[in-house]
Amino acid sequence: MSEPAADAPLVLVVEDDPAIANLVGTALESRGLRHALAGTARRAIADAAELAPRVILLDLGLPDMDGIEVVRRVRTWSSDLSIIVVSARSDDADKIDALDAGADDYLVKPFSVGELLARVRVALRRASREPARPESPTFANGGLTIDYAAGIARVRGEELHLTPMEYRLLVLLSRNTDKVLTHQYLLEHAWGEGQVGDLASLRVIMASLRKKIGPELVQTHVGVGYRMVRVE
Known part of the structure; x- marks a missing residue:
């Protein structure tokens, strides 16, 4: 052969x-x-x-x-x-x-x-x-780095201790940098089928995530959703 x-x-x-x-x-x-x-x-x-x-x-x-x-x-x-x-x-x-x-x-x-x-x-x-879309297994923005393969996020080299929901939200935001993700989009994609999320829970989790990664990386669009900002 x-x-x-x-x-x-x-x-x-x-x-x-x-x-x-x-x-x-x-x-x-x-x-x-x-x-x-x-x-x-x-x-x-x-x-x-x-x-x-x-x-x-x-x-x-x-x-x-x-x-x-x-x-x-x-x-x-x-x-x-x-x-x-x-x-x-x-x-x-x-x-x-x-x-x-x-x-x-x-x-x-x-x-x-x-x-x-x-x-x-x-x-x-x-x-x-289907046209191939290059997708990197790593992400970097300012002091934030994400190793998607390992499921680990770091800020200035220090590993973050994120809950599973915080990590899923972080991945969604990082994969859509500079795009506003609506509350409904995040509720559907972070919680997934068969799970129920609500706006109050989303706001609490996002507030915790922003404290961990740095509030300058994620903008809040009042009444609409959230956006990860590209930082040099």
Whole structure:
């Protein structure tokens, strides 16, 4: 079997079972696709940022972190990368959780190699039809830096202790620097489906976040929403 071309699409296989990982890797290479292997969630998040794969095949039962958290973290910096969950969890609730977190597809183990490859082909075709949008895994503005892959924000090098909601709001604001995000937009995108937020809670959380990152970075547009300002 010949090696895949150097410019062939890269698939990141996130699987802690060596037998399954090798099976999937061999199948991908047989179809001319390059692949990289990650056996932990933290390795997967780092590789997703550093290697820029076109598709991630993601097991949920990883030794260091639930795979759904990998989906959430990758989605903080990339909306274009295709994520296909490949898991032994077959309950509808697990599928819904993964898809709500940002996964594009869900395949239950045991699976046929043919079906897996078909789903990868579908993901690659979809990606080829959509214009690529360069999205950086890091962000810097004034003294604020965010490592989206690690889920860490710092001010002048000191790590911030943010609540999960504060971090989600910070990501939304940083990804839309110089744009006013309305209260309704933030309530819908920070809280997500199945969760309920209200304007009073949003204001309290935003006040706390502004104190932590510096009030000069986020402007309040009274009655409308909030905007992260670009600071030199």
